Amino acid sequence: MPLDEAAIAKGCGSGAALRTADQLCRRELDRFKAALGSGAAVTVGCTQEAPLFREVAAETSPAADGQDPAVALRFANIRENAGWSKDARAAGPKMAALLAAAAEGPPAVPFVAMESRGVTLVYGRDEVAIEAARKLAEHLDITVLLTKPGEVAPPRSTDFPVLKGTIVAATGHLGQFALTIDDFAQPADSSRRALSFGPSRDGAVSNCDLIVDLSGGLPLFPAHELRSGYLRADPRDPAAIARAIFEASHLVGTFDKPRFVNFHSALCAHSRSKITGCTRCLELCPTGAITPAGDHVAIDPYVCAGCGSCAAACPTGAAEYDVPPASRLLRTVHTVMTAYSAAGGAQPVLLFHDSAHGEPLIDALSRFGDGLPANAIPVPVNEVTQIGPEVLAAGFAYGAVAARILTRAKPRHDVSGLQRTIALANTVLAALGYGAGLVSTIETDDPDVLRAALERLPLGTPSPRPAGFRPAGAKRGLLELSFRELRRAAPAPADAVPLGPGAPFGGLDYNVEACTLCHACVNACPTAALTDNPDRPMLRFTESLCVQCGLCAATCPEDAILGLKPRIDFVAWDEPKRVLKEEEPFHCVACARPFGTRSAIESVVRKLSDRHWMFSGGAGQARVRVLMMCEDCRVEAVVNESFDPHGAPPRPRPRTAEDYLSEKAKGTDGLN
16 A cells, blocks of 8 residues: 555654665564664554464563563554545555554553352243253253243253243343242143143242353343343254354353443432423333433443433533543544644544444445545444544534444444434534534445445535644533534534524523522532522523533422523623512511512511401511511511410311301201
């Protein structure tokens, strides 16, 4: 492949030493060893021979500064991603971008541990399940459960229990499954021609480490193929059964599973005071790993399959994807765009893809087709559904003219959340002058279709003044920063952009006259977008903090908040806290301390004076005065003046049947 050494050197930075070779992994291996000996971090533009390079690095003595060369070794695939293409001679800037991104090194991945002792339930209908259990019995602790079995021949010897029952509920994961079984019964020891079972009962409970489901019925779990420890195969497919048996036989021991989502419960806007607000993550989770847990939700890291839809949709940053974090992914985008621009690249297109599907497809396109276009910069992610609006906004702020997201023809995860993210990004990009339809998915398993789509899809107007910010901080801050920079770098900046329902930004439709400044909305707001003023009766609103959860509108007792206004109002974002309503405070008539609002106190006094026995007459005037006191003076006045709470006028005597009969006899009952 041709190498544009000048472009690559510019993109990698003036301080980086660029060395090229023809056979670095063979006759020029000494050059690699010499680079390791320099003590600097080394990035190798080859992934095919990475095992060899790691082996050589491990054999090399540590550098003078004590750093292990194997730790400072990075790899970039510039051949399949850039060099093997009909556009290879123009791919120098892309090679520079790929090398610069690889130099940052892989992100740290947090894990949770799952332990399996091999206690396995084989769930089926007939001899197919028993035969599968017989093959697994040498490796695992087996129990067979037959649901609604027909005539099943009893085994000659009881090597493992064979029971009857139907699973009606299942929870858990590898190492910790819990099952509820109806129609549960044990077999009779005297079964002759066919297994016969004793009395059955409902509600039996069972626990196991693995489930091999050969029942042919509905899966026991949503998105069952993503549930660790649950293996399901069609009982009519011997090959599928063999694969399930093989996989189950190896699931004994301790297994590390990535903790995909880092959850901050204090930021969650799900609920307040048993009033439901944000439910975005609950609606998107395909595996049921997210459940309500009071004022927030709970995410089970053992059930989570890592699609990242919850983190992409979370408006507060409570759910933050951790493989890698949003800040790290944004830094990668910043790095590739900066290096590409420095190397002289033009019209960059960001191509987001996952490793399991995207890398083989790109490899096939480079080996047997035309390869990627020179301006298509691949950005690998764990799952494409983890991409949030902040990533797309930052990419265009840095100078991208389009973004493509490569998915399978039949996606492994539900992409409805991704489509919402794309719709949000396209709306804002069009409003700011970048162009229409610039973010889209390419849903294919065909490498040639991938190349054709990249050539066919529209390109937008690049930013005339690309941003250069380095992303850092929490997700919500990155979300706001990315859109601010997107507007600053826009070809046609706009002050406000209306958005659709479910957007993470917006304002409120507020009725000033109906508000009594009770501040119920302030107590309900999870992000402090609505605040009070400790010195004056006031309600303030910070629009950049509003996540459109709706808790304020659902909580307001006066229905003063009529609804939500999903939008990005950049002018409002730049303003300090906006005062929605302010009133004059009412001063205590005893100590002159301000408390409450004048309108509220005067309204109460007006409604009660001379309309209730407690506030009528001479004694009533004293009670009216108590209403105009602060809480401390009110208690003192009640105690000192000995208000009698039972001093009400006598109640009318209860009427009896004799009263009605007497009135009827006198003709005074009012009846004709």
